[in-house]
Amino acid sequence: MKLKRVIALGLVLGMSVLAVGCGKKEKANEDATSNATEAVDETEDTANKQEENAETNEQSDTTDSSDSVTEERVVASSVAVVQILDALSVPMVGVPTSSYELPESVADVTRIGSAMSPDMEVIASLEPTVVVSVDSLSEDLKSQFDSLKIDSEFVNLNSYDGVKEAIKSLGERFGVNEKAEALVASFEERENDIQKSIEGKEGPSVLIIFGAGSSFMVASEDSYVGNLASIVGAKNILTDAPSSFSPIDMEYLADKNPDFILFMAHANPEESLEAFNQEFEKNKAWQNFDAVKNGNVVALETEYFGMSANLYAVDAMEKLVDILYGE
Numbered sequence: 001m002k003l004k005r006v007i008a009l010g011l012v013l014g015m016s017v018l019a020v021g022c023g024k025k026e027k028a029n030e031d032a033t034s035n036a037t038e039a040v041d042e043t044e045d046t047a048n049k050q051e052e053n054a055e056t057n058e059q060s061d062t063t064d065s066s067d068s069v070t071e072e073r074v075v076a077s078s079v080a081v082v083q084i085l086d087a088l089s090v091p092m093v094g095v096p097t098s099s100y101e102l103p104e105s106v107a108d109v110t111r112i113g114s115a116m117s118p119d120m121e122v123i124a125s126l127e128p129t130v131v132v133s134v135d136s137l138s139e140d141l142k143s144q145f146d147s148l149k150i151d152s153e154f155v156n157l158n159s160y161d162g163v164k165e166a167i168k169s170l171g172e173r174f175g176v177n178e179k180a181e182a183l184v185a186s187f188e189e190r191e192n193d194i195q196k197s198i199e200g201k202e203g204p205s206v207l208i209i210f211g212a213g214s215s216f217m218v219a220s221e222d223s224y225v226g227n228l229a230s231i232v233g234a235k236n237i238l239t240d241a242p243s244s245f246s247p248i249d250m251e252y253l254a255d256k257n258p259d260f261i262l263f264m265a266h267a268n269p270e271e272s273l274e275a276f277n278q279e280f281e282k283n284k285a286w287q288n289f290d291a292v293k294n295g296n297v298v299a300l301e302t303e304y305f306g307m308s309a310n311l312y313a314v315d316a317m318e319k320l321v322d323i324l325y326g327e
Helices: 002-021 023-065 080-085 120-125 133-145 160-173 177-197 224-231 250-256 271-283 284-288 313-325
Strands: 074-076 130-134 152-155 205-212 216-218 246-247 260-266 296-301
Touching: 074 080, 080 130, 080 160, 130 133, 130 296, 133 152, 152 160, 160 177, 160 224, 160 313, 177 313, 205 224, 205 250, 205 271, 216 271, 224 260, 224 313, 250 284, 260 271, 271 284, 271 296
Parallel strands: 074 130, 130 152, 205 260, 260 296
Antiparallel strands: 205 216, 216 246
């Protein structure tokens, strides 16, 4: 700006000298001097405005990128919630202790204990603005968070539709709606492809067994895995069940004689699977099932088939299609 001013002044002085030596051109030179000065002033004003606009835009950009995410101290108390928040680029200050692999973004984040029984003292020390957990644990955890005056939010991950809704609600809560909408859209696009792949095919009947250690129950369509199986056209033999999981009734199950037996493990999957195999060996009644005779007893991968929905929901549906309809 100073350089422009010096040039302008030089022009003014030069034209003034010419005006003294050339009286006949006085009027023209005065006009030229006036025009030159105005041009310099206009150039300077334009440059100043451009600088001001640049500063304003820079401040605006900073404001736009500074949404509620940067102001929140978020604790995620379940693996599924960690996956969702990571996909939405929401930073976390606390995550559950788990044998399951967590995203790289939380490798150095404080562990708060198990999802079902988190360490409240550790959580309080993190001074979170909110703790996000799953709806199935709200009765056990909400009162504890309230007593510590910690805001809590519980998302419903009991079904495929539930995880999509959870993504949207968390996207709204943390100011990342566009990412949430894009993620859900990608789910639905793949889901449509799955439906096209099984169109016109008759869905097989399935029995879903849930194992936790040496204890076993059967899962209805109201369970997460049962929900996925129904979406891909499978027919759950457990109908009109009063809850998501019920005790095993061998007489009832034998009468239904499912095409497939799907086993899902919880807690210690290796221990549960070993106990499940022993149950099949000791209880000869299982040998009368067509699923057993035809080799259609499948242990589901725990990473994809858990108690609650997660970001692998569509991957899990694709795996079920391969299991139930594969040649």
